[in-house]
Amino acid sequence: MAKYGQSAAKNVKSAMRRRKKGTLKSGSGRTVKSRKQAIAIALSEARKKGAKVPRKSSGTRRRGSKKR
Numbered sequence: 654m655a656k657y658g659q660s661a662a663k664n665v666k667s668a669m670r671r672r673k674k675g676t677l678k679s680g681s682g683r684t685v686k687s688r689k690q691a692i693a694i695a696l697s698e699a700r701k702k703g704a705k706v707p708r709k710s711s712g713t714r715r716r717g718s719k720k721r
Contacts, residue, residue: 657705657707658704658705660702661695661705664696668694669691669695671691672688
């Protein structure tokens with residue numbers, strides 16, 4: 654089963670074009686130059702639209718003993 658829906662893929666394609674053109678902006682208003690950031694923005698927009706996108710990972714956390 655596919656992880657991402659068709660509309661999510663379209664969003665990513667659109668964001669990559671906007672990034673290349675120089676019109677893709679981040680939340681702070683700066684122009685996005687990073688490919689990874691462009692994809693993250695596109696998936697976030699797709700999520701808001703209700704597209705089939707997996708849940709955002711909350712980062713990698715280690716539980717257990719800490720080194721002192």
